[in-house]
Amino acid sequence: MAFEIRKIRLSQGARKLVREREEYFRLMDQGVSSREACRIVGINRRTGKRWRNGTAPTKKRPARPARVRARRVVSPSRHLTLEERLYIADQVWAKVSVRRIAADLERSASTISREIRRNRHPVNGQYRPHAAQARADSRRPRPKHSKIGTNPELRNFVQDHLGRRWSPEQICRALRSQFPDRPKMHVVHETVYQALYIQGRGELRRELAHALRTGRVRRKPRRQAQQRQPRYSHPMVMISDRPAEVDDRAIPGHWEGDRATRSCTNLSGLTDWRGS
Numbered sequence: 001m002a003f004e005i006r007k008i009r010l011s012q013g014a015r016k017l018v019r020e021r022e023e024y025f026r027l028m029d030q031g032v033s034s035r036e037a038c039r040i041v042g043i044n045r046r047t048g049k050r051w052r053n054g055t056a057p058t059k060k061r062p063a064r065p066a067r068v069r070a071r072r073v074v075s076p077s078r079h080l081t082l083e084e085r086l087y088i089a090d091q092v093w094a095k096v097s098v099r100r101i102a103a104d105l106e107r108s109a110s111t112i113s114r115e116i117r118r119n120r121h122p123v124n125g126q127y128r129p130h131a132a133q134a135r136a137d138s139r140r141p142r143p144k145h146s147k148i149g150t151n152p153e154l155r156n157f158v159q160d161h162l163g164r165r166w167s168p169e170q171i172c173r174a175l176r177s178q179f180p181d182r183p184k185m186h187v188v189h190e191t192v193y194q195a196l197y198i199q200g201r202g203e204l205r206r207e208l209a210h211a212l213r214t215g216r217v218r219r220k221p222r223r224q225a226q227q228r229q230p231r232y233s234h235p236m237v238m239i240s241d242r243p244a245e246v247d248d249r250a251i252p253g254h255w256e257g258d259r260a261t262r263s264c265t266n267l268s269g270l271t272d273w274r275g276s
Helices: 018-029 034-041 045-053 082-093 098-105 109-119 129-139 152-163 168-178 189-197 206-211 267-275
Strands: none
Touching: 018 034, 018 045, 034 045, 082 098, 082 109, 082 129, 098 109, 109 129, 152 168, 152 189, 152 206, 168 189
């Protein structure tokens, strides 16, 4: 669909001339001159020059940098690259929607939204690509130190309550209730289990693993189907193997039937009961 100049040239608020700006840069990328692109889009030549070169600072307005037209970048990695963050910053500056940015980068919209929310400036809320890359890199180094290994107070609390035969779930709830305003004292129960089971960490005493209610000192593998605990302790009894006296419905307990087949097996019985 060809671009059409808007007939009503009213102010669009924060999204003023967004379509015109996108069409202007698209034409510039195709080799069209600035004069011709301004004529096709229907804008003043000064407007195109301001979009291309930026604006100078004034008393009422700071300097606005030139909009660099980022090329589409598609990365096979599951982590965002610096080129992708530069593209995101350019599109956020141009007021482009998150879904549009995600479609251009072939990423999920939630990935782009989470990137902008987590890595933007904590004070002014601006998304700066190089600062965002630095924040992401600072969170990525592995292995990370556990809270229990770096916090002596937390480690002593966990060891003391494990010695009292408390479960890791009870310990985590007790930490949140006794230290509500101290996030450094809050852990999840998986952190406690890893401190006990994973070799070489040394965050908790090895003998405390025997204090668990299961009595295990290592995890029980449950990845494969034959390693998992069955849902029922006894084998399931099929309806076709039920005793013959159940069909007579002489005993009140036999009227319940099986939950999954109650609507189909007891339908005739309900009809007889209503008629009797």
